[in-house]
Amino acid sequence: MTDIILSAQGLVRRFTARKPLFGTPSVVQAVSDVTLDVRRGETLAIVGESGCGKSTLARLLTRLLAPSEGAVVYDGRDIASLSDTEMRTLRRDMQFIFQDPFSSLNPRMTVGALIEEPLRIHRMGSAPERRAKVADLLRKVGLRPEHADRFPHEFSGGQRQRIGIARALATGPRIVVGDEPVSALDVSIQAQVVNILEDLKEELGLTLVIIAHDLAVIRHISDRVAVMYLGEIVELGDAAALFEKPAHPYTETLLSAIPIPATGARKARSLVDGDPPNPISPPPGCRFHTRCPYAQARCRSERPGLRTLAPDRQVACHFAEDLSLAGVDATMAARPAAAERRFAVYSNARANMTGAETNKTKLPTEE
Numbered sequence: 001m002t003d004i005i006l007s008a009q010g011l012v013r014r015f016t017a018r019k020p021l022f023g024t025p026s027v028v029q030a031v032s033d034v035t036l037d038v039r040r041g042e043t044l045a046i047v048g049e050s051g052c053g054k055s056t057l058a059r060l061l062t063r064l065l066a067p068s069e070g071a072v073v074y075d076g077r078d079i080a081s082l083s084d085t086e087m088r089t090l091r092r093d094m095q096f097i098f099q100d101p102f103s104s105l106n107p108r109m110t111v112g113a114l115i116e117e118p119l120r121i122h123r124m125g126s127a128p129e130r131r132a133k134v135a136d137l138l139r140k141v142g143l144r145p146e147h148a149d150r151f152p153h154e155f156s157g158g159q160r161q162r163i164g165i166a167r168a169l170a171t172g173p174r175i176v177v178g179d180e181p182v183s184a185l186d187v188s189i190q191a192q193v194v195n196i197l198e199d200l201k202e203e204l205g206l207t208l209v210i211i212a213h214d215l216a217v218i219r220h221i222s223d224r225v226a227v228m229y230l231g232e233i234v235e236l237g238d239a240a241a242l243f244e245k246p247a248h249p250y251t252e253t254l255l256s257a258i259p260i261p262a263t264g265a266r267k268a269r270s271l272v273d274g275d276p277p278n279p280i281s282p283p284p285g286c287r288f289h290t291r292c293p294y295a296q297a298r299c300r301s302e303r304p305g306l307r308t309l310a311p312d313r314q315v316a317c318h319f320a321e322d323l324s325l326a327g328v329d330a331t332m333a334a335r336p337a338a339a340e341r342r343f344a345v346y347s348n349a350r351a352n353m354t355g356a357e358t359n360k361t362k363l364p365t366e367e
């Protein structure tokens, strides 16, 4: 048995969008050539701003969506080639937790019926066995068996997401993919739900893929992190090392938006402003160059591929060595030496640009 349970191989997914003024169809490449392995038993987080293609990638991985190009391989088999019977097994093995616990649960079904539904679809167990299973699942997610007779609207957002988790676990999956499973919840509830997921992952030996736009949410539970920008993975690696030393300027930006716990409410200032470019016409060269404080001529013309920078670290940046190995980290505001080194890298990069080419950027100063 290999330690890779699921892998994306050169995945591309295009959507046809309509231009509002002329009605001419245009194509959005939501996922562009993504290659990624999910290791058995790990928690892999996929992070990035809204619109970068995270949900599309999650749907491709679970076959809720078919790729335009590339393949998804589960346990050594391309899932596009599975027979109907094998596909049913795959549906049992892979479950999805949706972002919005308010709209993803049918309001007309009792909680018990909602959790039991996947068991009935897959013809698993007799009616009494299914009822016992529902009670067990409710307990597992911190609810009570008698909650089975109530309806979703009787529960808070956090409780509804627990119901969503119980439903996802009903068939005994091996992989659970959570598409921003806590982002619709109050911040105070998010950690509770994330912790439940993590505990269940350990208890049941699951593999977890968690989609998030906020690194703070996944900081303590992920083993590895994949950072996406405009449809591409720009950095991938061991979570602790990546949080300690981001190698891609975009990862650094995401990290700099996380509050620093030791200093209370203070935040390090984000390095880039504005929205990402329109995915219908992504910039040439490195897609991040229009917002990157370190961008140089090469970045505007040459697209960097994902390459291995260190063991368990891949990055798509021409200058990753210069930037990451300079000792930059997200807490630079509290570490003057690191901030100075970063400023040196930043100044050198800026010195190589002409005034007209310089991106609109902020210096990495404290708030």
Ligand SMILES: Nc1ncnc2c1ncn2[C@@H]1O[C@H](COP(=O)(O)OP(=O)(O)OP(=O)(O)O)[C@@H](O)[C@H]1O
Pocket (backbone or CB within 6 Å): 015, 016, 017, 028, 029, 030, 048, 049, 050, 051, 052, 053, 054, 055, 056, 057, 213, 279
């Ligand atoms: N069915 C669709 N038709 C047309 N365009 C789509 C469709 N689904 C996604 N897109 C586009 O693909 C890009 C990626 O969308 P996706 O939802 O995967 O991003 P995301 O990172 O998950 O964003 P969010 O966090 O907002 O859900 C976006 O530009 C989006 O508008």
